[in-house]
């Protein structure tokens with residue numbers, strides 16, 4: 001039985017938005033109520049905007065449908081996917097908070113091996129508020145966790161770590177498998193709860209899943225674009241992957257932290273830390289994966305998924321070497337600058353793979369334009385008109 005909300009703390013209550021992409025009524029929120037009720041929800045309704053999405057009473061939320069997306073962004077709405085969970089990044093765009101937690105509507109509260117309900121949001125916040133260690137691997141995992149520390153031989157000059165930009169949670173029950181794996185292992189369920197949080201090492205890419213994900217919007221929000229997927233696009237189910245490859249390569253320290261850039265470069269020289277000199281390592285921040293777990297309740301149709309994924313499965317044999325080869329100019333000191341540089345390289349280097357990447361490169365620019373438009377100090381906060389605002 002979930003703890004009554006009076007017993008659940010709500011860290012960062014006014015600094016975090018919960019973004020949910022959906023095509024269905026949000027009954028799943030009832031189970032999350034003790035953990036989510038104190039927070040503001042941004043619901044991105046995909047598909048038919050005339051469909052009425054029911055949200056349980058008592059949640060502070062705003063709901064945007066496609067009419068709202070088109071109204072808020074005008075022609076720039078072309079960069080927001082339709083009929084794909086990639087639409088969730090519109091919620092990242094309109095939020096005014098420092099942190100984002102995004103979750104799918106078929107993800108429920110998981111239980112740890114002791115049977116205790118997992119407050120996934122609190123664990124993500126813990127992950128984001130403690131440093132990452134991308135430059136040197138701590139073999140006892142997260143050194144900033146209660147009851148853990150750096151092990152012998154860990155350089156003291158690196159023990160401060162770097163700020164954490166992304167917290168990537170995992171899933172009990174239905175794992176996030178690609179369609180071929182789903183097809184050959186239809187009954188496989190993830191029952192293994194691994195009690196660990198790891199920093200993904202510098203220079204290493206990872207397959208980011210969007211169903212249980214949190215990030216620091218001020219540090220890497222502009223890189224968390226979920227691409228062009230779904231309706232009218234040759235690919236789907238690579239939305240979160242694309243964002244993860246870019247974001248892992250786009251975590252950049254704003255000018256305000258430029259002193260840290262010097263330290264990182266000094267550290268890199270000192271330890272000859274060489275990674276793929278992409279945006280992430282260009283001005284690294286940390287990315288963590290592991291706890292928290294959610295309970296992923298249903299598998300999407302593997303045949304439908306195969307149709308969405310198949311081009312991505314062979315394209316990525318070119319995409320990954322591309323990201324691993326990216327080098328960025330030293331004068332890229334903000335995420336936006338890094339991301340725009342990346343968009344140029346995507347058009348130049350990946351459009352020979354398929355013309356889609358030329359379109360995607362342009363959409364990356366449109367996304368940054370939309371980001372800067374909606375996040376400029378003078379800009380009034382967006383508000384749903386066609387969607388529903390509930391208190």
Ligand SMILES: O=c1ccn([C@@H]2O[C@H](COP(=O)(O)OP(=O)(O)O[C@H]3O[C@@H](CO)[C@H](O)[C@H]3O)[C@@H](O)[C@H]2O)c(=O)[nH]1
Nearest residue numbers: 021022023046083084085104105106210211237240300
């Ligand atoms: O057209 C659509 C379809 C779905 N949604 C919403 O998106 C999430 C995820 O949907 P679902 O759980 O059905 O799909 P999964 O295959 O389990 O999703 C995983 O695959 C990734 C592919 O993008 C995704 O990030 C993972 O979470 C739900 O909330 C649906 O309501 C949608 O908005 N539009």
Ligand SMILES: [Mn+2]
Nearest residue numbers: 104106298300
């Ligand atoms: Mn799902």
